[in-house]
Every structure is written in structure tokens, then in C-alpha cells.
Amino acid sequence: MSTPLAPVLSAFWDAERSWTLDTYLAHGGYEGLRVALSQDPATVVQTVKDSGLRGRGGAGFPTGMKWGFLPAPDGGPRYLVVNADESEPGTCKDIPLMMASPQLLVEGVAITSYAIGCNHAFIYVRGEVLHVYRRLLRAVEEAYAAGYLGKDVQGSGFDLDVTVHAGAGAYICGEETALLDSLEGLRGQPRLKPPFPAVAGLYARPTVVNNVESVASVPQIVARGAEWFTSMGTERSAGHGLFSLSGHVTRPGQYEAPLGITLRELLDMAGGVRGGRRLKFWTPGGSSTPIFTEEHLDTPLDYESVAAAGSMLGTRALQIFDETTSVVRAVTRWTEFYAHESCGKCTPCREGTYWLKQVLRRIEAGQGTQGDIDTLLDTCDNILGRAFCALGDGATSCITSAVKYFREEFEAGMHTPASELFPPEASALFEYTPTQRERSGALAGSGAGGH
């Protein structure tokens, strides 16, 4: 039997003006906050612990346990910071969630803040998504006017202010400590840990940093109880989550389902690979998770099963690539992204991603030299586990996994350009426009020719 969808976060995304407070209230909105305010904060934390909710921002750290790491109150401020920076290639769940149902996040912020004893929460939104920033500002304004935020929330005596902050558009500002530096007005670069944010986070005060989807999952858990949540998913990967299908799929979009669903089941619902073509490779959790192939179609998409099969569940960003795609080209584009987004703080990532990009461009152009594949793997080996933050590790995933499954395509790059083996226009989803480098013929002008 196939796993059915489980629309919770996305339950009324197609309702008329789904983003307004009125629509939210008409669908049972703020019931979770009402329940939370009738309990003491420790009970709310315990409910979230019991639910087994794991952080939806990529690493899958248990949310309730993270809240429990905050030291005992000392009379000073404690903060909740919502990570809404969503910038990883393929990851596209938080932005639709905030566009379609921003009150769900605001309610989650109110409950989480109450649970952890925070009176000032921040939502850090990726800078480029101005439309989301505006929608959140409006949602927060509506929530203040209705007494769900501000002084004495719903007559409970609990005060909460929420600041929506737009970043300037840097992938590294999604890394939680770089985000905190950026929020403080500094250049967004990761901090040395420990101390962890729970002890010394924003303005060196105890801070919880949680992903949008994690926080938005809280209201229904509190309203319906931990057992309702654990009735979905698997034993160690409980609940529901957004699975974002993109790329060569007939009906791309957000499919909310229990964790543990398989790509085969999701593809069945999404009309399969476009044009009846064959699946070549896919990412289970965004561009920083090792790629999978057809052989992984039945791998349950939960944290444990995906890890056992050699990748990571990450952000459940399922990017689908069919047989027309050059794996070398895809990996080169991702690597260009990482080289561009490397913050430069540590040498393995700053230098390593630069060199990976050069070697890959050469292979893509059919100008690879003997030893290039070893150079790639060697460079990855020198980054993995040696970089200051997880961006460096993530940059190596697509390369090492692609060489593992498609080594012959990298070897072909010693003599034949990827564009001859896999014409880009065949895999383009929209009208294909050659890049500047492609127009100028070989990629020699990019520096692809030299070590």
C-alpha cells in the first residue's frame, strides 16, 4: 500500500487568501497558543520533546532537546531566532510556507517563545525574497493587532515582541552562528563553537535558533498532542514534513507526507519523471547531500534510512534529474555556487572550493587531464572534516557521490565536452539560453586550463 500524503502545514494553502489572519482563524489557527498558555512552559517543552520533532533545517537535531539546553533563567533576555534564510540549491519549502501560511509561523514563534521564556523573537529572512519579507511584516502586524503578540498576549501576562529582519542574501547566513553575527550587524561568518547559541547566542545571551518548518510544526503538536505526531513517520523520524520535488518531474511542488515515504511513492503522485523519461540521479536533501540514483527509489525518506544508504535527509529537497542530464555539468554548477558562497574564513573551503571549480570546469569542457579525478577526490578529502563549518563539507558531497556512481562521465571529460554528450537544451526545463562561457566556445577563458 502506498503512503498517503499528510497535509498539516500545507492543509489550507489553496484556501482563499490563505495568508490572512481571518483565514487562519477559520481553520483553527491559534488553538495551539491557547493550549500552550493554559500550561506552564516546562509542559510545552516536554510535549515537543515527547513528539520527537527533529529540526527541519537540515541536521535533524531534536527540537525539544535543543530548547531544554538553555540555562536556567537569570533575569536577563533570552532569544528565539527563526532561520528563514533558505538559500540552498533545491531547498524551497520555507518560502512557500511563509507565503501561503505566515500565521502558522507566527503562532509557532509565540508558543516557542513562551516555552523557552523569550520576550523578543527574531525572524531572519533571506534578503532576496522581498515578497516574503513583506508578507511576514503584514502577518506580524495582524497578530499584534489581534493580541497574539505584544504586551500581555491573550491576557496571559506573557509579553512578546517579534522583529522580522531581512538579510542581504548570502547562503552562509543560514549557518546559525553566521546568522547571529549578521543579525548583530557584523559580517556573516560562522562563530567558533562552543559556546553554542543555547549558552551564548544573540548578543551573547541564551538563544534558540530553529528552522521555519520546525517552528511552524509546533502549533499542531501542542494543539493535538505528541501522540498524534508520533503516529506519523517512523520511530526515530516522527511526524510529517514538506518534500519539495523539483527538476525533471511532471508536477513539481510541495508534497507534505509522513517521514519514511519513498521517492517512488512521491514520483507516482507527481506524475513521474517528465515525458516518461528515466530517472538518472537525485538529491534527497538539497545540493549538499550526496546524490542518489534509481537504485534508491525505495529508500524510506527518514533520517536513519537515508543515512544508511549513504546520504542525508537534509531539507527533503528532492531535485530530480533525468537521463538527458550531464552529471558533470550539474556538479560543476553546484560547485560554482559553493565557491561563490564560501565566506573565506577558513583555508580548506576558501581555496578548496576554488580549485574544485577550476578542475570541474576543465572536465566539463572536455579538457580534463589525467589525474583530474584524483585531484578532485583528494581536494574533497582535504576539505571534509577540516573546514570550519558545514558549508565546506556540503560542497564535497555532490562531487564524491557523483564520481562514485558516474565515474565514466568524469573520465569522458578527458576528451569530450559534456555539452556534446548531453546537449544542455535537451535537459533544460525552460527555453535554453547558453551561458556567456558556453557562447565563447571552450571554457578556457574561465581559467579552466591551468592548475
Ligand SMILES: Cc1cc2nc3c(=O)[nH]c(=O)nc-3n(C[C@H](O)[C@H](O)[C@H](O)COP(=O)(O)O)c2cc1C
Ligand atoms: C551553509 C549553511 C547554510 C544553512 N542554511 C540554513 C537555512 O537556510 N535554514 C535553516 O533553517 N538552516 C540552515 N542551516 C542549518 C542551521 O545552521 C541550523 O542547523 C538550523 O537553523 C537549526 O534549526 P533546526 O534545528 O530547527 O533544524 C544551514 C547550515 C549551513 C552550514
Ligand code: SF4
Ligand atoms: S567552511 Fe567555508 S563557509 Fe564555512 S567558515 Fe570555512 S570558508 Fe567559511
